Amino acid sequence: MSRLVVVSNRVADPRKTAAGGLAVALGDALSANGGLWFGWSGTIVEGGTPGEGEMHTQQAGNVTLTTVDLCREDHDSYYLGYTNGVLWPVFHYRLDLADFDAGFIGGYRRVNQMLAHKLMPLLRPDDTIWVHDYHLIPLAAELRAMGCKNRIGFFLHIPLPPPLILAAVPQHEWLIRSLFSYDLVGFQSQADVDHFSRYVGQEAGAEALDKHQFRAFGRTVHAQAFPIGIDVDEFAALTHGKEAREMYERMKEEYSRRRLLLGVERLDYSKGLPQRLRAFRQLLKMYPENLNSATLIQIASPSREALDTYSGLRQELESLCGAINGDYGELDWMPVRYIHRNVARKRLPGLYRVASVALVTPLRDGMNLVAKEFIAAQDPADPGVLVLSRFAGAAEQLKEALLVNPYDTHGTAESIQLALQMPLHERQRRHQALLERIRSQDVHWWRQTFLQTLAGTTPE
Template sequence: MSRLVVISNRVADPRKTAAGGLAVALAEVLSNTGGLWFGWSGKIVPEGANEALHTQQAGPVKLATVDLTQADHDAYYLGYSNGVLWPVFHYRLDLADFDAGYIAGYRRVNQQFARKLLPLLRPDDILWVHDYHLIPLAAELRALGCKQRIGFFLHIPLPPPLMLAAIPGHDWLVRALFAYDLVGFQSKADLGHFAGYVETEAHAQPVEPGRWRAFGRTVQAGAFPIGIDVDEFQALTRAPEGAEMYQRMKNEYSRRKLLVGVDRLDYSKGLPHRMRAFRELLAKNPETRNSATLIQIASPSREDVSAYNDILHELESLCGSINGNFGELDWMPVRYMHRTVARARLPGLYRASRVALVTPLRDGMNLVAKEFIAAQDEADPGVLVLSRFAGAAEQMREAMLVNPYDTEGTAAGIMMALQMPLEERRNRHQALLQTLRRYDVHWWCDGFLQALDSAQAEEAGTSWLRL
């Protein structure tokens, strides 16, 4: 069996379930192959001190990390990855910093990663590169002579062709994707945007469904919506911390219907829009006052960036205004927490909630939506109110789908969720849970790796040119 090599911006110990996300998803396949996980250490070191390669063993998995200097971190991570790619890929051209010259640092760090990774590779390794921080990594590895099969998965959305073309150097960025054997996206919509771009901007020729040829090379691309480990998350719901949280919430809110939102503090999550919809719900439906409480958790995220400070202040102002205008001595409509809640406690909060609000303006997938469904009591389940602009909406059609830009429409959707009869709640939940089990994280992982194993990259003298 070939060894799996995972490359991502950050590396986590796959033995620790608290790590969540990518660590949980990849732990099994990495362990089965005695795999290698490579990425940034999370440490910032002085100039010239970033040449060391750090390795450690995490059970059968080898972890290999490199440090970054402050200049590289600022250009590669804060600058190009999160100052250019993140806003554009989430349809926010107005927030992208195109003029700061970050692209050189982004390229430099990807080159550094390629140089450090190459000596660690075996001839029959299969490489799986994750997310927007590392789009050019395969091209840098190919330039150093790497012949192994390499796949790439984009966890965030891919914007429409014209929006993608607004990025200076967009042609180089997409050309770099052709160094991969397989490129995976979260949704069919994202795959459609990729096809539209490569055919109109790069003049790629469709070879067959899901395969294109350009720059002397073919690339295969597909939609691989990521899932969760349903059994693992349900076990967390029954575990002591989850069960304790559930009981506490049920006792504290026994006379009220609980709504929940759990997000990173990010402009893509539509949190101010959500609060305005909740305010509209209270204003238009007096029966919800003193009976509906929204718990909104907004985990800190990149607060040294001005756009995040702006949304933090707007969100705090809206929460204060709603509580001031509608609150009573014994009831506050919104309980807002600007901190991270332990993953082990979240299932209990989800299970105690009648409604979950997952209403991003744009999201690659959004696993909170899937975790909420997994945590529910099948006999008396809650209702998922889901933005149609989340990647999860393609699979989760039985959720209450809303347009977060439509304040009145979203408020009406929340009201329908609060009033939904038990039989309809059960039917929707049963269908959603069936989808979650069929397309779980193991299906995602196995499906991508099987597609990568069979991908045929017909290379014809491609030269991976430097900028």
Template sequence: MPRLVVVSNRIADPRKTAAGGLAVALAEVLNNTGGMWFGWSGKVIEPSAGGKAGEGEVHTQQAGAVKLVTVDLAREDYDAYYVGYSNGVLWPVFHYRLDLADFDAGYIGGYRRVNQLFARKLAPLLQPDDVIWVHDYHLIPLAAELRALGCQQRIGYFLHIPLPPPLILAAIPGHDWLVRGLCSYDLVGFQSEADHQHFCRYIQSEAGAQDVGGGRWRVFNRTVHAGAYPIGIDVDEFAAVTQAPEAREMYERMRREYSRRKLLVGVDRLDYSKGLPHRLKAFRELLQKYPETHKSATLIQIASPSREDVSAYSDILHELESLCGSINGNFGELDWMPVRYMHRTVARARLPGLYRASRVALVTPLRDGMNLVAKEFVAAQDPEDPGVLVLSRFAGAAEQLKEALLVNPYDKEGTAGAIQVALQMPLEERRQRHQALLANCKRFDVHWWCDTFLDTLRTAQAEESGTPWLRL
């Protein structure tokens, strides 16, 4: 059975399902194939007295059947590759925020240098029949760098964040180099059909790609497959977490403390893409327009710290604190605080209890690749008395979760109206919507995502090389 090699910026121990995300998604196939997970160690090497740090050291540890391999980064490389290019250029542009991108700082050299470092360290560890699955925007050129070293293995790529339309993507200096890097993969996967179409339109208009059918494109003298593979959650695993002691304790405590309130919940990383100021302004509009919500609706907003060394994040932090203070000052009573805002991380084991106790979830990003909070909220609900999901139409999840109340987060009046509908929704309608949403989450779960992507990668590479290989 071919070994799966996963490559991502950061890695996780697949034995620890509490890590969530990729660890849950890939644990089964990594363990079944005795796979390897390769990425950055999280360690930054400071320059020596001579002024320059050496090349990163490789660390290896065994996690059951899975080998975890990491490499250190020099301070100069970290600053250019991670802070500078990945999060200072690609992240804002891919989330449609050209105004926040720092194009002029010359970070692209460090970005390519680290991808070359990863390729050099990874290539000697590969076996001829390995299947390589590269993840996210940090590592777009990795396949091209591996190919340059002579690697002929099957290589797939999945972008976890949105891909913008061609004209926005083309604003990046060197955008053609980036997309050529994407086309060095055998299969490129996106979260939504909209993102997939953006890629197809780009390679047609900018690179003269030819559609040869079946999701295949002939471009740059090779065939690349592309498609939408929306990531899901492990519904059964999340349901088990919901019934675990920590989640049940959270649920019971929320029910006791807010027995006379209807809870609304928002759980996000602190990021300008999440639309948190817009959400709070919509909640303020709700309180202004619907006085009956006074002393009955409470918003619990969790904003986990994220990339606090980037100036745009300190700006949004101050704006959120100001908005929360203003709303509570203008509308609060001695026995009622409209907004409870927490700028810290809440343990994953406790979140399902909070979701289950909430009447409404506000998942209203300005742009998001998928947003798994929406699916986790659905999975955590009591099917006999479920809460209502208010979901941004600009989240990738909106393509699947059509029974949610879809909103335009830029429209505070419209969003406030949708929140009021959610708060007033009859039980039977809540049940019907939840049943349909849960069925979708179960059908397109994380195992479907993993199996479908890897099955397609098998077909794509075998077609290109003519070399058959065993099913994972």
């Protein structure tokens, strides 16, 4: 069996209990035959030389964890500049927030080239290489330029926008051309695959050999949807753990006379948090029976605070929460509880389980695993209801959720009211179907299906 080499922006130690389901799933695949996990160390070296970085290696059982430092200039142009200042907003359909500074793409190319140079001597001829996410799109092209003949797969965890949005990115042809250096390109949803197919047909003149095979630039790439899942059993175990049980019991007692609505995500403009708060305010206005009855707990953990866009979003959310509480709150009840800090992963299942409704309403999302975690944490005898944006990749799978357009404030408020009033038998029916789906297509299914498909490709 060939060794698996995983390459991602950051490297996780799968032995650590804090590691999430993805780290554990990849760790299982890596340890099966011995493997290598390679990426940035997270260390920023002040005053270092661009294009250079010290390499660090440690063993985690039979898995080698190898990381590379970045100098400040590389970090700021590669990570803050191009990946999160250009690719993240554009791929989430926010051209208005992209900063097309000409220097950023140079740093992005330079770091990917450096990582390829560091990785190449570590590779064996029969290694299978799996590259993850938008930070590393050009990595395979850099490896091929150095003579790498291995099978290389790529998985994009965030959405791929339609051709006209992609075409707004300066040097977009180079970016998408880089994907043809991979043997397999995986996306979260069929919509993403369709966008890729249309882009390479319109912009690159690619020939569609079949529904998955596309040929351009002298190479053939296999493109397919592989919706990522969660480790349902692992999350169910967390739900019954000490921290989650304590959270559940405390919140159950505190909200014994009220209905709890819950939102959990990073603070990010793609998550639709202002739109969600406005929909909740509309709910209170349209359905006053929810006054002094329904409470929204919104957890928005800190994210990319070095970028001005995020600090502005935080101020907007705090203003909205204050306005809603000021307009509708009572001495013994606040409609919104806003939490801007991280909540321990082990406590979250207890929150999910006590919530009557989960609001997962991003403006655009590659998948959204919070939706699946909420389903896994529910009591099948008395499950909560998932209100899910139709613009999340998860909507392709989770059709028994209440699907909403987060831009439609009135419609979202009506769907929240429907969720609050849904009879038990209907909640049970929907939850059973959703649970069966996330169990059959969990993170292990995702990993195995991707790697089996990659193994079936023919390196060129």
